[in-house]
Amino acid sequence: MKLMHISDLHIGKRLNEVNLLDDQAYILGEIISMAVKIKPEGILIAGDVYDKSMPSAEAVKLFDVFLSQIAELDIPCFVISGNHDSAERIAFGASIMSKKGVYMSKVFDGQINPVVLSDDYGDVNVFMLPFLKPVHVKQLYQDVEIESYQDALDCVIKHMDIDTTERNILVMHQFITAMNTEVERSDSESISVGGSDNIDVSVFEAFDYVALGHIHKPQRIGRDTVRYSGSPLKYSFSEVQHVKSVTVIELKEKGDIIIETLPLIPRRDLRKIKGTIEALLTYENYKDTQLDDYIHVTLTDEEEILDAIGRMRQIYPNIMMIEFENNRNQTVNSRTGAESLDDKTDLELFAEFYALQNNEALSDEKLAIVSELLEKIGGDLR
Structure with a gap:
């Protein structure tokens, strides 16, 4: 059984006041094309569907188109809410959509019942856990001492009915850490002061694969089968070195999982360029580059430059930031x-x-x- 794992779409996001909706529509189209080629048995979307809890009508329409295309391919799709989403808005219409194979996480009520998929090796149980704060869990389990995110997730997992003899998948959106492993974060993520929202990877022993959302760089946490898929686009200039991708997992018999990452090529990339204005505007230096990329410019000229951004935009129309270093x-x-x-x-x-x-x-x-x-x-x- 093949599954595609994506997250952190952040539909409707603006970067330096630039609306990225066209870029997002393009990359979601690339993901659909990938699904047509791969023919997965499921698509896991691990939260932060939207960039805001109250998304624009245009953002909602784009996600509706994306889900409709997945449904037309007859591929089950599993969507959870992230910290940027409204859990109630993601849950809306879940019962109706599930009949078309689109499963939306409900508002957490203490009950996490898996969706069961099957192949030649048996059942695969897909558990969907929306973004949670300790206060959400505390309200439902008042007899349990819950002071941290770690306590909250420990409690939730202990109350799940998990058959460890079968293959179990968890889709969730939290900050997961592991001993001796540094999680690579970026400026576009919501960060709690002091890392108070972190949860240790050890809580996932019952799961064969954990599809994570929240961190924007693709990476494993603790073990290969606990992974952040990363965002499909670069959402800050701290991500310029990221290689965005879709994570594809292939489940065989229990304990046998093959993991592959397939790169996503954006319509317009985020890039940083640096040098004097004369050098950056010299044809030989930009002739083989994508000029309509989103650009962060650092000018190193010592003398004052009149209308620097206007001159740069004659060649690079999508400059987002310009700074001086001299x-x-x-x-x-x-x-x-x-x-x-x-x-x-x-x-x-x-x-x-x-x-x-x-x-x-x-x-x-x-x-x-x-x-x-x-x-x-x-x-x-x-």
């Missing part, structure tokens, strides 16, 4: 870190903040305006 910036940063803040006036501090944010010093006219404002509010001008 000796002037390094001097300002070095000076700011070395001097005591107590020795500076409010005007000096504001002037340094302005220079750091704008890569240029306050003009005399602006300096006079700020001085006047600080004087009115009783600032330290000395």
Whole structure:
């Protein structure tokens, strides 16, 4: 039995105020094409279907099209809610859709009943667990001491009816960790302070495969059969080195699982480029690159550049960010870190903040305006 594992679609996401819906429609189409070729017996979608708990009408329509295409292929599909989703919205219409082979996770009520698939080796039980916080579990198991995410998941799994002689799959969306394994995270994920949301991988001993969502880089956690599939697109510039993919698992007899990752090629990639503006605008340096990619530019010119972003967009139309890295910036940063803040006036501090944010010093006219404002509010001008 083959299953495709994806997660973190984040449909409706905007990056630097750019609407990614067209890019998402393209990559979901690529996933459908992959399903047509692979012919899986199921598709696991491990949460964060949408980027917001109240998605736009356009985002809902795109996911509806995606699910309809899967249903037309007669492939069972298993969808759970993630921390970005509304559990109630994901659960809506679940009973009706299940008749078409589209299984949506219900709002957690303490009962997790598996959907059973079968092949020549017997039954495969697919358990669907929506994103949970300890408070959700505490309300249902008031006689159990639950103080952490670890406690909560321990409690939930212990109350599942799991036949360990059969093959069991868990689809879930949480932050899972393992001893001596560093989880590679990115800026586009929701992170709890201090890692208080982490759950140790040891709780999954009863499951043959755990299809995880939440972390955007594809990776194994503790063992090969506990995996994050990662997001299908890059959702921050911290992910530029990621190779996005679909995870395909092939279940044979119990204990025999083959895992493969198939790369996803986006319509437009996220890239970082760096150099002087003259070098970056030289044909020889960009002729073999995809010019409509989403670009983060770092300019290293020492002299001031007029309309830098306008000039760059003549070649790279989809610039998302532009920053400067030169000796002037390094001097300002070095000076700011070395001097005591107590020795500076409010005007000096504001002037340094302005220079750091704008890569240029306050003009005399602006300096006079700020001085006047600080004087009115009783600032330290000395």
